[in-house]
Structure formats: C-alpha cells, structure tokens
Amino acid sequence: MTSSFIAVLANPSAGRGRHRGLLPGVVDALGVSGRPVRILDAGTGAEAELACHRAVADGAAAVVAVGGDGTVHRALQAVAGTEVPFGVVPAGTGNDFASAVGVPMAGLEAAEAIGLALREERAHRCDLARTRDAQGEQRWFCAVLAAGFDALVNERANRMRRPRGPRRYDLAIVLELARLRARDYVITLDGVEHRFRGEIVAVGNCASYGGGMRIAPDADPTDGLLDVIFASRLGRLGVAQLKPRLRHGTHISDARVTVLRGREVRLATAGIIGYADGERIGALPLDITCVPGALRLLR
Incomplete structure (x- = not known):
C-alpha cells in the first residue's frame, strides 16, 4: 500500500x-x-x-x-x-x-x-533502547529507564488514587523514603559484572527524565551507547540530598555515584519494577540494548 x-x-x-x-x-x-x-x-x-x-x-x-x-x-x-x-x-x-x-x-x-x-x-537517525524481560517480552524506550528509588516511587504513585496530580508523586516520594532500604544489585555491562548495594540505578539513552532531572547528564542519543548510573548505599538522608542535584546533573561528582557507558546492560535485583519514559516496563532482571539509528526522526 x-x-x-x-x-x-x-x-x-x-x-x-x-x-x-x-x-x-x-x-x-x-x-x-x-x-x-x-x-x-x-x-x-x-x-x-x-x-x-x-x-x-x-x-x-x-x-x-x-x-x-x-x-x-x-x-x-x-x-x-x-x-x-x-x-x-x-x-x-x-x-x-x-x-x-x-x-x-x-x-x-x-x-x-x-x-x-x-x-x-x-530524517535524522537517533538511537533507541530495547528491553527484554525474563519472559522474553521486548519494549523500546527513548529517554531513561529507572530501576531504583524512582522506579519504586512510580510504582507506588500508580497504585494511589489520591491525591490527584503532582501531589500524588510528592506523597509517594515521602512514603518510599520512609521505607527506603538498599538492595543488592548485579549490573552486567558488555559482559563485565558490577555488584553493589544501593538505591539509585538508571540507564539513559538521553540525559533526563521526570521533566528535566538530568540523571545521565552526558548521555547522547546518537552515540550508539547507553549511560548507566548507580550509587552505592546513600540512606534516606543521602537520597534526599542527592535528588535536588539531579536538576543540574551535578550528582555525578559525588564519590558514591558511578557512571559507565556501554552497548548492552543487564540489571538484576529483587523487588523492583523497571520504569522507562515514565511507563511500567516490568520486573527486574531486564536486559537492555542500545540500537543505533533505530528511529528516523522528523524535525
């Protein structure tokens, strides 16, 4: 046709x-x-x-x-x-x-x-990321996948009926901070395994999520790579102090924050539902692959 x-x-x-x-x-x-x-x-x-x-x-x-x-x-x-x-x-x-x-x-x-x-x-070519869950289901995302504290906030906010609007997310943040605990993660990046205990994990094809929070400030959707950001254990106070710095991307200067870059990523831990572009993807473990030039963008 x-x-x-x-x-x-x-x-x-x-x-x-x-x-x-x-x-x-x-x-x-x-x-x-x-x-x-x-x-x-x-x-x-x-x-x-x-x-x-x-x-x-x-x-x-x-x-x-x-x-x-x-x-x-x-x-x-x-x-x-x-x-x-x-x-x-x-x-x-x-x-x-x-x-x-x-x-x-x-x-x-x-x-x-x-x-x-x-x-x-x-048309301009740009990269996308493709996820695969344990059941083999695949999804694409364009910006950032959250797999730590922010994913928990999204999951809680989606279960809440009230309040409406952004206040629901504000309340979800407070409630998740109150029950915050570090998890044992295994991140495998291009075949190299990284183990740590922490609360903040994200994979970025682009720099920001959540309306300008620059979680992966150097991520480039045309470089054929994903930026992987994680932090060793911060605790409630550390997470609360780190969050405001995301607006400017200055959190990556914190010694507890690690930034890696690669083509294929596997995220594994218990009790986390991954969210990408603000949408529910599925439970970890998740395999994430950068697909260079996967999108023909009109602009």
Whole structure:
C-alpha cells in the first residue's frame, strides 16, 4: 500500500491538559507536508499502541506523537526499528526526549518542522533502547529507564488514587523514603559484572527524565551507547540530598555515584519494577540494548 497519510497520536490529558486546544493547529501545520492527517482513536495506552501499529500496517507516511514522553513511548513501539519516520510535538509535562533530540518546544513550530521534513524527505537517525524481560517480552524506550528509588516511587504513585496530580508523586516520594532500604544489585555491562548495594540505578539513552532531572547528564542519543548510573548505599538522608542535584546533573561528582557507558546492560535485583519514559516496563532482571539509528526522526 502506498504511504499516504500522517498518523497522529494525541494525548489530550498530557501536560495536565494545558495543550488541549493544540491539536487543530497541529493538524493545520502538518498540512505543509502535502499529506492528509489521520487522528488515531485511543482511550488507553494499550489502545494507543494498537492504533499506531495499525496505522503503520496501513501504510502511514509518518507517525506523530502529540504529548509527553509517555505518549512518545506508546507510539515508538510501532515505528522503532522500521523505516517509518516519527515526529514529536511536545505537549507533556516534561518532554525529556523532545528536548534531548532538538525538537522545538513550541508545539506548532514542531508540527510545521515535521511537515517540512516529511515533504523534503529529511530524517535524522537517533538511537533507541530495547528491553527484554525474563519472559522474553521486548519494549523500546527513548529517554531513561529507572530501576531504583524512582522506579519504586512510580510504582507506588500508580497504585494511589489520591491525591490527584503532582501531589500524588510528592506523597509517594515521602512514603518510599520512609521505607527506603538498599538492595543488592548485579549490573552486567558488555559482559563485565558490577555488584553493589544501593538505591539509585538508571540507564539513559538521553540525559533526563521526570521533566528535566538530568540523571545521565552526558548521555547522547546518537552515540550508539547507553549511560548507566548507580550509587552505592546513600540512606534516606543521602537520597534526599542527592535528588535536588539531579536538576543540574551535578550528582555525578559525588564519590558514591558511578557512571559507565556501554552497548548492552543487564540489571538484576529483587523487588523492583523497571520504569522507562515514565511507563511500567516490568520486573527486574531486564536486559537492555542500545540500537543505533533505530528511529528516523522528523524535525
């Protein structure tokens, strides 16, 4: 089937609804490509992924995600490792991936740039990370995978019904700090094993997560490598003191923090559910591989 349309996955609740009226302008801006736009219908994350896969199977000329990193994550599952180009219109709370790959932060500007790139058949290659769990299920992610304290916070916040909004995460942080304990980790990076006891573990394809927390400040989504960050045992006070430094990436100067770089990573410990791009991936152990140039990015 001839590629003929732009498939758009939009999350109306992204950015806490601040960009709810953005979509009509995005559709108009994408029109510079000369191709019609098809808005994908999805009410859940699973439905969003299925809609993107169907659009690709139907011959979409491109897939565009309008939202934050979670929306990007869902759409990526359909285009990663294919020749179908991908665009991001930042409309989330954090937009960490868009920021890392040089996408304009103004939504309409980003949409117009996508349309022009598609019309001119320009695309930039960037890396993605692919995970595999113990059951063999594979997922792609674009920004950062958390496998320590931040993953526990995400898991707790997702189980909580109240309060709504960012206060739920603030409360989850407090509750997880209260029950914080170090875990024994085994990280295998390109065949070399590292054992330690700690609370902070992350794997970055990009520098930041959570709306600008630069957990892997030197991560580059075009270098073919993943940045692996972990800290030896910090305790409650140490974790609380380290967190503010993530905004500027200065935590890596702490003697207890280790930064490694490699192509293939295995994370193993008990009692941790990994989260990537803010989305639930699955229980450790997880195998993570950098796939160079896995995404054709329109910008």
